[in-house]
Amino acid sequence: MLVLVLGxxxxxxxxxxxxxxxxxxxYSISKTVQGENYNLDLNRFRLQIRSQILDNLSWETQYDMxxxxxxxxxxxxxxxxxxYRPPTNFDLISPLIDTENLYARQKLxxxxxxISTPAGDVKLGRQKIPWGxxxxxNPTDPFNPIAYTSLEREERAGVDAISYEMPLSALSSLNLVxxxxxxxxxxxxxxxxxxxxxxCSLLGVKNGENYMLGFDFAGQILSAGxxxxxxxxxSVMDADYAQVxxxxxxxxxxxxxxxxxxxxxxxxKSNSAEYQWNRWLSGxxxxxxxxxxxxxxxxxxxxxIKGGSYYLYNLDDNSSFWNPFVEYSxxxxxxxxxxxxxxxxxxxxxxxxxxxxYYLQLRWFF
Amino acid sequence: xxxxxxxxxxxxxxxxxxxxxxxxMVKKSENLVRGNxxxxxxxxxxxxxYFTRTLKMHIWNKGLKKTFVRIFSPAKEAGIGSLxxxxxxxxxxxxxxxxxxxxxxxxxxxxMGSDFSNDDVVKxxxxxxxxxxxxxxxxxxxxxxAYKIECIPKExxxxxxxxxxxxxxxxxxxxxxxxxxxxxxKLIKVLESIEVGSMGGRVIPILSEMRTIGKENSxxxxxxxxxxxxxxxxxxxxTLRHLQTLRAKE
Numbered sequence: 001m002l003v004l005v006l007g008x009x010x011x012x013x014x015x016x017x018x019x020x021x022x023x024x025x026x027y028s029i030s031k032t033v034q035g036e037n038y039n040l041d042l043n044r045f046r047l048q049i050r051s052q053i054l055d056n057l058s059w060e061t062q063y064d065m066x067x068x069x070x071x072x073x074x075x076x077x078x079x080x081x082x083x084y085r086p087p088t089n090f091d092l093i094s095p096l097i098d099t100e101n102l103y104a105r106q107k108l109x110x111x112x113x114x115i116s117t118p119a120g121d122v123k124l125g126r127q128k129i130p131w132g133x134x135x136x137x138n139p140t141d142p143f144n145p146i147a148y149t150s151l152e153r154e155e156r157a158g159v160d161a162i163s164y165e166m167p168l169s170a171l172s173s174l175n176l177v178x179x180x181x182x183x184x185x186x187x188x189x190x191x192x193x194x195x196x197x198x199x200c201s202l203l204g205v206k207n208g209e210n211y212m213l214g215f216d217f218a219g220q221i222l223s224a225g226x227x228x229x230x231x232x233x234x235s236v237m238d239a240d241y242a243q244v245x246x247x248x249x250x251x252x253x254x255x256x257x258x259x260x261x262x263x264x265x266x267x268x269k270s271n272s273a274e275y276q277w278n279r280w281l282s283g284x285x286x287x288x289x290x291x292x293x294x295x296x297x298x299x300x301x302x303x304x305i306k307g308g309s310y311y312l313y314n315l316d317d318n319s320s321f322w323n324p325f326v327e328y329s330x331x332x333x334x335x336x337x338x339x340x341x342x343x344x345x346x347x348x349x350x351x352x353x354x355x356x357x358y359y360l361q362l363r364w365f366f
Numbered sequence: 367x368x369x370x371x372x373x374x375x376x377x378x379x380x381x382x383x384x385x386x387x388x389x390x391m392v393k394k395s396e397n398l399v400r401g402n403x404x405x406x407x408x409x410x411x412x413x414x415x416y417f418t419r420t421l422k423m424h425i426w427n428k429g430l431k432k433t434f435v436r437i438f439s440p441a442k443e444a445g446i447g448s449l450x451x452x453x454x455x456x457x458x459x460x461x462x463x464x465x466x467x468x469x470x471x472x473x474x475x476x477x478m479g480s481d482f483s484n485d486d487v488v489k490x491x492x493x494x495x496x497x498x499x500x501x502x503x504x505x506x507x508x509x510x511x512a513y514k515i516e517c518i519p520k521e522x523x524x525x526x527x528x529x530x531x532x533x534x535x536x537x538x539x540x541x542x543x544x545x546x547x548x549x550x551x552k553l554i555k556v557l558e559s560i561e562v563g564s565m566g567g568r569v570i571p572i573l574s575e576m577r578t579i580g581k582e583n584s585x586x587x588x589x590x591x592x593x594x595x596x597x598x599x600x601x602x603x604x605t606l607r608h609l610q611t612l613r614a615k616e
Contacts (some may be wrong), residue, residue, distance in 0.1 A: 010603075021442065050613075058613060082539060083571075128463045130463055130464040133467075167607045170605040171606055173606065173607065196407060197454060199467055219467075223469065223470040224470075224471055225467065225471070227467075249469060250469070251472040251474075251475045252471070252477075253474060253526075255476065300476075303412075303414040304416050306421065332440045332442065333440050333442045334442075335442070365442040365610070
């Protein structure tokens with residue numbers, strides 16, 4: 001509909017349009033928390049439209065059409081899955097087909113206007129606010145923190161926000177954000193700058209009734225990259241807490257890439273009996289325990305094949321999550337990915353509570 | 367006595383025999399292909415035994431310290447951008463909608479799976495400023511009379527090569543070939559100018575080929591589709607703001 005309206009007549013001739021799309025098929029086998037074995041085949045067609053309306057006005061939308069098949073649709077967990085709504089105000093999520101064997105829906109992934117002025121950029125709508133330097137944990141990102149154990153790690157719901165970014169220099173900026181979610185409003189400001197060979201940021205956030213001050217950096221020691229974040233939160237739900245992540249990464253001449261991160265989550269619990277599962281399931285918190293470690297490696301086996309292994313360890317309950325994978329370039333615009341999420345730990349531990357998950361993904365860009 | 371004088375003269379670097387020093391020749395060569403600024407469209411074709419893929423990109427250069435690259439084809443990589451400022455580099459990855467700072471260790475890794483490294487593409491290191499140069503000999507190469515110049519890294523220069531041999535066309539110092547050796551003297555990569563032509567009012571290599579030794583049947587070619595030299599390029603191009611802003615039809 002948007003394409004028809006905006007693509008009509010003389011308007012289209014005055015406007016630059018760019019269309020792109022991709023198709024993803026993600027097939028997974030696992031078990032629900034209720035112990036039901038299942039398979040699930042997710043298909044997603046994503047249409048991306050980017051348009052330059054005027055020299056300083058543009059908009060972008062990413063629209064999804066998804067359809068699911070597999071025995072997961074007949075499990076006890078499926079109703080919660082299909083009824084889940086991300087904390088956004090308008091997402092156009094509506095089921096198109098809802099049967100025992102096929103569930104199809106549409107949704108809006110991104111939709112925003114971008115106004116560019118000499119004084120900065122204003123972005124209004126559904127967007128991702130890319131704060132933080134952590135690659136596994138992002139305590140300074142109150143909008144879209146990484147959920148590393150998610151099967152679709154790159155997917156972020158986005159927030160409905162107005163963001164103003166004022167450039168201060170080529171490598172420095174001030175970003176002010178207001179985000180209104182159904183039951184939560186967030187105000188944030190982030191001053192990003194470059195000192196020596198290091199990017200660093202100072203930020204302050206009012207998230208509902210909580211206040212957070214934070215800091216992040218990305219630099220280098222010799223040839224290795226180092227990065228980190230620290231967030232100090234005054235919370236109404238919890239005692240005041242600190243969250244700190246520090247990491248480093250290095251690429252060897254033979255293409256071996258190594259990434260390590262350590263995370264202290266002051267909001268978490270050292271005792272697995274005190275884990276706040278309900279808050280985690282609702283998305284209010286992203287991690288249950290206090291201390292974590294991560295080791296990731298990737299290696300180019302050939303010009304077409306890349307293998308990797310990500311290992312995430314809960315230092316408090318000794319449970320772990322291991323993700324080995326192999327990625328294969330099928331064509332110039334298509335790739336395949338096969339892997340597993342292998343969990344280990346006691347039944348009441350964070351990762352031991354889950355089941356192994358095996359997946360095969362195909363992705364095609366056009 | 368005369369023989370001694372001639373002998374002593376020959377003992378000095380061959381540089382003293384030529385109108386330009388080796389440094390000046392290399393500098394002139396770099397200026398020929400870069401200018402004070404340049405802006406254009408490049409096509410990089412990566413050929414392996416399994417597939418061939420082509421990346422198309424816009425590139426902007428301002429001096430030796432500022433480079434901006436934006437890939438616009440194929441669809442899978444469209445929108446990926448690279449910014450180099452001084453000795454540092456950042457990438458924008460549309461898949462995660464984020465800017466990533468590239469650590470030094472990643473500079474020598476392959477750019478987008480090609481035979482060119484990140485350093486080759488954004489020219490973090492400078493063959494002019496980071497090396498000492500010496501004319502070794504004159505040779506015939508690809509049908510042209512050429513100087514063969516040896517480039518040895520200066521102490522503490524941020525480079526990984528042990529040495530580079532650089533062949534320049536005698537008539538205009540057009541680069542013809544470069545051989546890259548590691549610190550143990552082993553030949554690692556070869557860059558050759560395959561086709562020379564006129565672009566942006568200059569005669570430059572319009573088709574170059576990079577091969578990694580040991581990777582048989584694999585190569586990367588770089589074709590210049592459009593190029594303008596010494597044009598005015600706004601400093602706003604070389605910013606993180608521009609890196610993370612994707613415009614339709616950039």
